[in-house]
Amino acid sequence: MTKKLVAYFSVGGVTKNVAEQVAKQVGANLYEIRPMNPYSKRDLDYLDPMSRSTMEAANPNSRPALADRDARVEDYDVVYVGFPIWWGLAPKLINSFLEAYDFRGKTVVPFATSSGSGIGDVSKYIAPSAPGATVTEGQLLNGETVKIADLAEKTFYDFSVKDGEGKDVPMANFKGKVVIVVNTATRCGFTPHYKPLEEMYAKYHDDGLEILDIPCNQFGAQAPGTDAEIHEFCVLNYKTEFPQMKKSDVNGENELPLYTFLKSKKGFEGFPKGQFSDGMDKMLSKADPDYAKKTDIKWNFTKFVINRDGEVVKRFEPTANMADVEKFVKELL
Ligand SMILES: Cc1cc2nc3c(=O)[nH]c(=O)nc-3n(C[C@H](O)[C@H](O)[C@H](O)COP(=O)(O)O)c2cc1C
Numbered sequence: 267m268t269k270k271l272v273a274y275f276s277v278g279g280v281t282k283n284v285a286e287q288v289a290k291q292v293g294a295n296l297y298e299i300r301p302m303n304p305y306s307k308r309d310l311d312y313l314d315p316m317s318r319s320t321m322e323a324a325n326p327n328s329r330p331a332l333a334d335r336d337a338r339v340e341d342y343d344v345v346y347v348g349f350p351i352w353w354g355l356a357p358k359l360i361n362s363f364l365e366a367y368d369f370r371g372k373t374v375v376p377f378a379t380s381s382g383s384g385i386g387d388v389s390k391y392i393a394p395s396a397p398g399a400t401v402t403e404g405q406l407l408n409g410e411t412v413k414i415a416d417l418a419e420k421t422f423y424d425f426s427v428k429d430g431e432g433k434d435v436p437m438a439n440f441k442g443k444v445v446i447v448v449n450t451a452t453r454c455g456f457t458p459h460y461k462p463l464e465e466m467y468a469k470y471h472d473d474g475l476e477i478l479d480i481p482c483n484q485f486g487a488q489a490p491g492t493d494a495e496i497h498e499f500c501v502l503n504y505k506t507e508f509p510q511m512k513k514s515d516v517n518g519e520n521e522l523p524l525y526t527f528l529k530s531k532k533g534f535e536g537f538p539k540g541q542f543s544d545g546m547d548k549m550l551s552k553a554d555p556d557y558a559k560k561t562d563i564k565w566n567f568t569k570f571v572i573n574r575d576g577e578v579v580k581r582f583e584p585t586a587n588m589a590d591v592e593k594f595v596k597e598l599l
Contacts (some may be wrong), residue, residue, distance in 0.1 A: 270294035273337055274348035274375065275359055280379045284407045285348040288377065299363045302331035316342060323353040329362045339367035343530075344375065346414070348394075351380035351406075356388050361395040369528055370398030371561070377405045387436060397519040400526055421474050422576040427480065427523040428512040430493040435478075436512065437524070439440055444598045445476045445530065446570040446591075449563060451488035451518045452481070452499045456567035457541065460504035460587040466595065467508045473599045474574070477508035482516050484567045490514060516563045525563070528570045532581035533561035543585045571596050 272294045274285035286479065289296045307316035322328040341346060347363070349356050364374070374396050378385050385404040393401040405414055422445075426436040431449035438443075446466075451457060467477050481496045485488040493513055500506040513585070514533070514590060516525040550557040550564060556566070563582065569591060571580040579598070582591050 267407070269342045270344045270346065271297055271342040272334060272346040273297040273299050273349065273363065275299040275350070275357060275363070276348070277310065277350065281348050284377070284379055284412050285346075287412050288346055288348065288407070289580045291414060292346065293343075294344075297330065298417065299337075299347075299349075299359060300333040301359050302333045308379050315380045319352060319357070323355065325358075328358045328553055329365065330357075332362050332366055333368055334360070335362075335368060339369065341371070342372065344373045345369070346375045346377060348377045348379075348407075351378050351383050351385065351388075354383050354386060354393050360392055362562045364594055365396035366394060369396040372396075373400050373420065374399045374401045375384065375405075375414070376401065376403075377407050377512070379408055380406060397583045398521065420518055420527060422527070422572050422578065425522075425527060427478070427524055429513065430497055430510055430512055435509070440478075440572075441576070442475050442574050443474045443476045445471075445478060446595065447478045447480065447524070447572070449480050449482040449525075449566060449568055450500075451483070451566040452484060452491060452496055453488040454486070454566040455498045456565070457488075458553045459504055459567045459584075459588060460500060462502050462592065464506050466592055467506075470595065470599055471508075472581065475595060475599060479506070479510040480516070480522070481510055481513040482563075483512065483513060484515055484517055484563075488566060494525075514528060518528075528578055528581075529561040529563070531578035532570060534558060534564060534583070535581070537564075537583050537585045538587070538590075540585045540587060546583075546585055571595060571598070 270292055272285050273282050276282035312320055346458060347360060349360050362479040366407040375390060377387050380474040385406040423438040423441055426434045429435050455471060459546045463477055481489045497510050515521045535545055567584040569582040570578055573579045580594055
């Protein structure tokens, strides 16, 4: 079950009231984000260019100190973060809160109250304070009774990635299809997987198979080329016809939100017995003895399979036999 927290900051009580309603609605625990130094009436005078709130709003680096660090964010999957709109944005205390905890792999759902302003691009401004988290669009919840759209319940079709030319490719384009998402590299021992992948694409594309090729240079720096070079390599050597996306990260601070989602749905369950599995295990344990406990992508050519209903149904590690991949996919078509 998804564990949810509603964390809110409120000075006048309006956001507090809304946060309580949201927590009830989504079945979440409630947590108050408190500043070390409470805001006085004078601090909040937004007509005074020298007031504390005005000064904080004007300084992108201001991070007011928190009174506590006991939100236990690590216990939750989704954190709804509520605040009053100050100067059209979130108070900087919200950045302090997000930066005080590790939000990687979590979903952050911002909501706010205001005396009239919209919530604008608030999530874009706070997202850098929660690296590795999926920050949904913010929602303005003004009014007596509120209802939050449960954006935390994201599906595969809510994500998009960029193609080699930087254009958005929404996963919603693949509704009703069987999709393989694979992180690739051009100089890897597994690079020959391009051949069976292209064969599968040729055989089953008309029946509804899509393959999404996401080059990634994070494993042994084995995808060093530019997007154009990588594409040329694949077309020349493997005559690939399935769509190739922009080279991207699949682990860490800059990972694609699509990968945060995929990994949250299917973690690492070990390498299947096979030719390269022992070698992979040795190499990865050497770098990180705890590697198997983490959901991170382990190497190039990890394949996620999404069924026609948008469910992430399988994660094939790079060492998996391609004949098994084909068999699995064929059954879904
Ligand atoms: C310093 C400050 C700046 C504010 N800036 C805005 C604003 O830009 N737009 C707006 O609609 N309301 C603004 N407000 C009003 C609050 O967003 C609104 O009253 C909110 O519901 C207060 O929530 P609270 O009672 O939980 O603190 C501001 C309030 C303060 C104190």
